[in-house]
Amino acid sequence: MKEQISNRQFLFVLILLVIPTVIMYVGGIGASMAKENVWISVQIASLFAVLIIYINVKLGLRFPNSDFGQICRLLTGKWFGSLIILYYSFWQLFTGSTI
Numbered sequence: 690m691k692e693q694i695s696n697r698q699f700l701f702v703l704i705l706l707v708i709p710t711v712i713m714y715v716g717g718i719g720a721s722m723a724k725e726n727v728w729i730s731v732q733i734a735s736l737f738a739v740l741i742i743y744i745n746v747k748l749g750l751r752f753p754n755s756d757f758g759q760i761c762r763l764l765t766g767k768w769f770g771s772l773i774i775l776y777y778s779f780w781q782l783f784t785g786s787t788i
Contacts (some may be wrong), residue, residue: 695747699745703741703745704742706781708735710738711734732769748760757777758774761773761774763773
């Protein structure tokens with residue numbers, strides 16, 4: 690049986706993954722470059738994070754019975770979609786272990 694998460698659960702997963710990533714990476718990189726103005730770079734990166742979350746939620750609503758892999762393959766083709774899924778999986782693994 691194929692299990693699916695709700696749109697709300699997907700939103701929470703994205704928020705719990707994207708926001709800490711923004712704070713850790715942008716905050717760390719920005720602190721070395723921007724010094725006391727690091728908060729500006731975190732705010733700008735947070736806006737991009739919200740945009741990414743918005744796009745993912747909209748895709749989930751547009752393709753309600755499809756998982757992330759199916760949506761990637763549908764929008765970009767079988768071969769390139771598989772590369773996106775592979776990249777995303779490694780990114781998730783790396784970011785999750787870092788956080």
